[in-house]
Amino acid sequence: MRKFLGKRAGASALSLLVLIVLVFFLSRLTGDPTALYLPVDASLESREQFREINGLNDPLLVQFGRYAWDVLHLDFGQSIRKAQPALEVVLQAFTWTLTLAALTMALVTVAAIIVGSIAAFQVGKTFDRVATFVSLIGASAPDFWIAIVAIVLFSVNLGWLPTSGTGSVWHWVLPVSVLFIRPFGLILQVVRGSMISALSSAYVKTARAKGVRARPIIFIHALRNAMLPVITVIGDQAAGMLNGAVVVETIFGFPGVGKLMIDSILQRDFTVVLAAIMVTAIAIFLMNLLIDIAYAVLDPRIRY
Template sequence: MLTFLRRRIVSSALPLLVVVLGVFALARLTGNPASLYLPLNATAEMRANFTAKYGFDDPLLVQMAHYFGGVLRLDFGESLRTGEPAAAMALRAFPATLQLAGTTMLLAVVLAVIVGCWAALKPNGVADRISSFVSMAAASVPDFWLAIMGILVFAITLGWVPTSGVGGATSWILPIATLLLRPFGVLVQIVRGAMVSSLSEPYIKLARSKGASEFRVVTRHALRNAAAPALTVAGDLTVSLVNGAVVVESIFGWPGIGKLMIDSILQRDFAVLQAAVLLTAVSIFILNILIDLGYAGLDARVRPAGRRKKSSRAASVVVAEPKERKIHVQTTP
């Protein structure tokens, strides 16, 4: 298992390095922050002082060296907007995104397992057809359109939930419902397909012939073997939730890492943007490692074959054959 973990960490380190370089380069393409933070009638001297204060007049390689040095020290500089440390702002916003993504995926997995198992009991039946239609429709609805329609219908027209913010339990309903549909739709199809395949295996027929209840057959035998592909897809969907909650957080005013990224891009706050993107990339890196470990725990075939331990002492059995006896027979004449 340690060899498998080491290989996954090494193979995932290169994409993380690409993300670090990419966020540095793309942030500089948004323009000079001096044109945004200084007034329109700012003189050339004022612009020069501003760029020199924050190091924007240094050569690009020098800025990159300072950036990598700060990454190694976990120091991303200060925010141009508030003057706070950029790392502190990113760490303060990240738990809100984790709470939203974690709650959404927990509900999506539970609902998908229930619906997928229910549909797999009778393939091509009424329940299977209804669940297939609902899951495909849920997986196809765009998040931004669903969020806008949810605000229009349930917040503005009916007034059941607030339009944005984190003011109570009701403020969680629309963001979670918006993010829930797509993972639910995808997972229902994965769980249903894996369960249909597992329920047709010979060991399921053997369990049923021994008198096992249908609930035990589904939960203890079929679902355990069908969990490996569902776990992989659920992990990928969780990564997409953490990485793709930018639109939903911006629409609902959710104080997470996605909204912080959008605000940093609009305000050209390079330090906060770099800290937020790197924190998200590291969290996705860790999440992928945990997914691989969970998959390896469920399916031993993905683990590297371990070395068989040889016993230091080989047991040997010595069989002693009886010695041949010579019998002398004397005869008398």
């Protein structure tokens, strides 16, 4: 297990190093930083002073070395907009995004596994057809359109739910519901397909022949063997939710890292943007490592 996890951690560390290189050099392609951070009518003396203070007069490799060293020490610079350490600003927003994503994925996972398993057990029947139809609609509908329709219907027309903020439980209903729909549809389809294959296996037929009830057959005998592809999709959807919450957070005014990135780009606070990219990437790498651990637990053959 240690060797297996060591290989996965090494691959993640290499990917993170590549990301640091890309983030640095791509950020330099945005143009002269003085044009981003200083007023248009700033004097040449002010521009030169800005370059000197921020080390922009040094060779590019020297700047990269300093940037990589600072990143390794979790120093992403100062937020120009908020006059705070960029990492501190990002972590405050990331806590909201992580809470929203974790809550949504927990609900999605439980609902998709239960509904998908029952649909596979009743394949071809009414429940299966309804579940398949609902999942296809959910997997196909774009998040931004669902969010706008939900605001118009439940907030503007009916006045049941608030449109933005996090002041109460009711403020979370619309963002969680909108983020719930797409991964629920995708995961339900994978659970259903994987469970149909597992339920047609010999050991399940033997359990049925021995008179084992339906619930143990579904959730004990078949589900564990059907979980590997399901875990893959859950991991992909969870990572996608961290990245894809930008639109939903912006529409609902949710104070997460997605909205923070949009605001920082519009206000040219690029130290915060770079910090947000790195924090999100590290979170995704850790999530993928947890998925690898779950693989190894469910199927010991993967360790070898």
